[in-house]
Amino acid sequence: MPDQSSAHSTPTKANRRNFLMLSGAAAVASVVGGAVPAAAATETIGRFSSYPFALGVASGDPLADSVILWTRLAPEPLAIGSGMPQKKFPVHWQVADDEKFSRIVREGQTFALPEHNHSVHVDVQGLAPDRWYYYRFRCGSELSPVGRTRTLPAPGAHVEKFTISHASCQNWATGYFTPLEYMAEDDLDLAFHLGDYIYEGAITAAAPRNGAPITDEIRAQCKTLDQYRLRYSLYKTDKGLQAAHAAYPWAIVCDDHEVSNDYAGGANQWPSQLERRAAGYKAWWENIPTRLPAPVGPEMRIYRRFAVGDLVQFDMLDSRQYRIADNDPVVSRIGDVQEKWLLDGIKAYDTTWNFLAQGQQLGGVTTNSPTRNRIYKAYYDQNVSPIILSGDMHWTIAQDSLLEIPRADSPIVGSEFIVTSITSTGDGPGSQSTKDGWLKNPWVKYVDGYRGYIRSVITPQGVSSTQRDVQYITRPNAPIWDAQHFHIEAGKPGIQLA
Numbered sequence: 001m002p003d004q005s006s007a008h009s010t011p012t013k014a015n016r017r018n019f020l021m022l023s024g025a026a027a028v029a030s031v032v033g034g035a036v037p038a039a040a041a042t043e044t045i046g047r048f049s050s051y052p053f054a055l056g057v058a059s060g061d062p063l064a065d066s067v068i069l070w071t072r073l074a075p076e077p078l079a080i081g082s083g084m085p086q087k088k089f090p091v092h093w094q095v096a097d098d099e100k101f102s103r104i105v106r107e108g109q110t111f112a113l114p115e116h117n118h119s120v121h122v123d124v125q126g127l128a129p130d131r132w133y134y135y136r137f138r139c140g141s142e143l144s145p146v147g148r149t150r151t152l153p154a155p156g157a158h159v160e161k162f163t164i165s166h167a168s169c170q171n172w173a174t175g176y177f178t179p180l181e182y183m184a185e186d187d188l189d190l191a192f193h194l195g196d197y198i199y200e201g202a203i204t205a206a207a208p209r210n211g212a213p214i215t216d217e218i219r220a221q222c223k224t225l226d227q228y229r230l231r232y233s234l235y236k237t238d239k240g241l242q243a244a245h246a247a248y249p250w251a252i253v254c255d256d257h258e259v260s261n262d263y264a265g266g267a268n269q270w271p272s273q274l275e276r277r278a279a280g281y282k283a284w285w286e287n288i289p290t291r292l293p294a295p296v297g298p299e300m301r302i303y304r305r306f307a308v309g310d311l312v313q314f315d316m317l318d319s320r321q322y323r324i325a326d327n328d329p330v331v332s333r334i335g336d337v338q339e340k341w342l343l344d345g346i347k348a349y350d351t352t353w354n355f356l357a358q359g360q361q362l363g364g365v366t367t368n369s370p371t372r373n374r375i376y377k378a379y380y381d382q383n384v385s386p387i388i389l390s391g392d393m394h395w396t397i398a399q400d401s402l403l404e405i406p407r408a409d410s411p412i413v414g415s416e417f418i419v420t421s422i423t424s425t426g427d428g429p430g431s432q433s434t435k436d437g438w439l440k441n442p443w444v445k446y447v448d449g450y451r452g453y454i455r456s457v458i459t460p461q462g463v464s465s466t467q468r469d470v471q472y473i474t475r476p477n478a479p480i481w482d483a484q485h486f487h488i489e490a491g492k493p494g495i496q497l498a
């Protein structure tokens with residue numbers, strides 16, 4: 001029997017009443033990955049077995065006038081199918097100026113489709129630039145938590161300050177996402193996640209979260225779509241991850257573990273690996289608040305760029321999908337098409353700053369690659385001093401980007417912040433001898449093996465970054481501290497310790 005009531009906790013009654021009274025207001029939206037049938041309002045919704053918004057809400061890939069809103073209906077997140085019947089469900093969404101939703105600016109309806117694991121990606125359009133908004137969803141009588149998001153400044157508008165974070169590598173089995181709990185309370189305009197949003201490997205009995213009641217089905221190494229979907233569900237039950245998503249829009253790229261460890265090279269071409277990649281990409285897309293269209297098979301264009309007024313252009317790279325040969329002098333490590341796209345962007349940008357955000361760095365801390373050399377030379381020739389944000393290494397390494405390494409007297413092209421992991425490899429501070437080894441290279445300014453994230457305040461005059469460390473992640477509630485401040489002056493490439 002259809003039943004609009006529910007025994008499960010939802011946001012306040014006042015909020016719900018407000019939501020229901022506002023049906024019929026103007027809605028401007030398109031849906032990524034699925035059409036919106038006109039008969040949506042007549043759909044009936046049965047009782048959910050549990051709260052369907054258990055995985056929270058998220059937003060991402062903002063522009064000056066739009067942002068992607070995300071949720072996924074999952075009353076039983078840790079079961080295959082997430083406790084949802086194989087049918088579509090209408091989902092209402094609202095965007096408001098205020099947290100109490102007294103001033104609704106946009107609302108509408110879309111469908112959570114079974115073929116997308118009942119995920120919802122709403123492209124809300126017609127928003128004002130450079131503003132905070134609040135959003136929520138409703139399915140039947142169930143209301144989602146409230147999320148907060150922010151549009152970018154208008155194209156070309158003068159921007160005095162824009163604050164970002166970057167983070168990577170959150171292995172649920174290794175520990176608690178405590179750095180994200182602190183990030184949620186930080187003061188950011190946009191959060192970057194540079195990959196390893198999940199780890200696909202088997203979850204062993206020795207993991208710190210071993211007390212969690214998860215089945216063998218969830219612990220198994222991910223190879224099929226159902227297995228990847230379960231893994232995202234597991235990760236998204238983490239309160240820190242939910243809080244950080246609800247606090248800011250995110251911009252996210254993949255690294256390797258969204259598919260398999262170090263996937264790339266010849267293995268990319270094996271049919272079984274391509275099938276696995278298709279499953280990994282599909283589950284990633286279903287769970288990420290991204291503007292990208294749903295992937296078709298093993299193909300998903302992840303690289304993209306956007307600008308923040310006149311202040312900064314962000315070029316977001318895909319450092320895995322197109323890799324054929326690591327050190328081939330001719331074949332691009334990032335694929336010829338993507339490399340051309342990046343080089344064209346380096347030539348064309350007209351903002352004060354140019355940031356490159358990627359999973360794995362183009363070379364190594366002490367090693368070249370022909371692709372890295374071509375790209376760094378293009379930056380140098382164009383007189384562009386990029387700030388390069390990378391993940392992957394589970395260490396924070398702040399270094400000057402030299403035109404040629406390991407030639408210490410080579411010109412400094414830009415500045416790079418490889419960010420440590422959120423949990424991967426476990427509690428800091430890491431091996432002192434490893435740290436010392438990197439610090440022997442004069443272009444390496446700082447190394448840190450704690451878990452955490454980096455916040456960067458970008459202004460026309462400079463970029464001020466802070467490494468934030470948590471004491472441990474193998475237990476909850478670790479303290480955090482600002483481990484190191486960095487500064488980069490506009491027009492003067494290279495990192496200064498502050």
Ligand SMILES: [Fe+2]
Binds near residue numbers: 394421
């Ligand atoms: Fe990682």
